[in-house]
Amino acid sequence: MVLNIAVYHFAPIAEPTALRELLFERCTQAALRGSVLVAPEGLNLFLAGTEAGIESVLDFVRGVPGFAELRVKRSWSTHVPFARLKVRCKREIIAFRRDDCVPRARRAPALSPQQLRDWIERGQDDAGRRLVLVDTRNREEMLYGSFENAVELPIDNFTELPAALEPLKESLADAAVVSFCTGGIRCEKAALWMQEAGFANVWQLDGGILDYFEQVGGFGYRGECFVFDERVALKPDLSPRLDAEVTVPVDPLAHKRPHAA
CATH class of the missing domain: 3.30.70.100 (Alpha-Beta Plaits)
Incomplete structure (x- = not known):
């Protein structure tokens, strides 16, 4: 193997x-x-x-x-x-082009996969705020799967995220907002930007969807998670959609494929 x-x-x-x-x-x-x-x-x-x-x-x-x-x-x-x-x-x-959103000395609060599972089951955070999940990936990746009822932004590149999220700030003011992505890198930067932009009650899913799959499975998630190789997507048990020898590389996002996690 x-x-x-x-x-x-x-x-x-x-x-x-x-x-x-x-x-x-x-x-x-x-x-x-x-x-x-x-x-x-x-x-x-x-x-x-x-x-x-x-x-x-x-x-x-x-x-x-x-x-x-x-x-x-x-x-x-x-x-x-x-x-x-x-x-x-x-x-x-991961290109974001915002120098103030590099998670070094600080990062937005991180939510463990098990904590997120508990919040999804209850539909709210520990303080009773309604839960809103924000997918920070692009629209092609979301076609393979995402958390149920997540906010899915109409973006093709991660750099477009601030403009797509800004109009939602007022409607999310009373919510517990959890950003997520494939492996955690994009939601790290996105959560920092949301804090800087004045969004209230912001968390990031620590380790992204892949850590969630590994620790929790598919609870609250529909479909698969797109990955950036010939396997195309992983199921909640982390088995690949394509688990056989591939003679022609599979690259469904070849025209605008990001390099991200």
């Missing part, structure tokens, strides 16, 4: 190009495929290969200053769902 990981971590990187070269070398030596983004704000990794190879690269990353506390999302497949290895430097590990 092939181990697939999704990892992101915000920590300052003084020399992204140098780290990019080291990561490319380590991933190549471990025969891994997938994609890695290196930016001054942190790292974003989607990798697949043998368990030993994956762990060797994770050990290296944990040795980089600021990256000891990695949170790794793991799933398994019968084949490597990436055609090749790509390790690139970018301005951001």
Whole structure:
């Protein structure tokens, strides 16, 4: 079986190009495929290969200053769902273009998957406020599945989120607002932006949909979760929609596909 990981971590990187070269070398030596983004704000990794190879690269990353506390999302497949290895430097590990929304010294309050399950079951938070879930992914990803009754924004790129959310601020003033995404990276930035923009009672789903699937399953969720590789989407038990050898890469979002978690 092939181990697939999704990892992101915000920590300052003084020399992204140098780290990019080291990561490319380590991933190549471990025969891994997938994609890695290196930016001054942190790292974003989607990798697949043998368990030993994956762990060797994770050990290296944990040795980089600021990256000891990695949170790794793991799933398994019968084949490597990436055609090749790509390790690139970018301005951001997820493009948002708002320098005041980088989760370093602070982050918005995080809600664990189990806490969210409890809130969904009750329809309200611990203070009795009605629960509103906000999907921070793009509209193509939402077609594969989302939390039931979540606010689904008509966006194609993450940079469009503030303009789409701003008109909802007044109507959400009395609600417990929980942002979520695939692996947590987008809802981290989105929740910070909502706080800065004056939204009240904002949380983020810690670890995103993938951690929710791993810890809770599919309670309150309909469908599958789109992922950024040839598996296309994962079911709530983290099994892939496509779990067979793929001869032609499946890329339903090739025309505008984001790199996110």
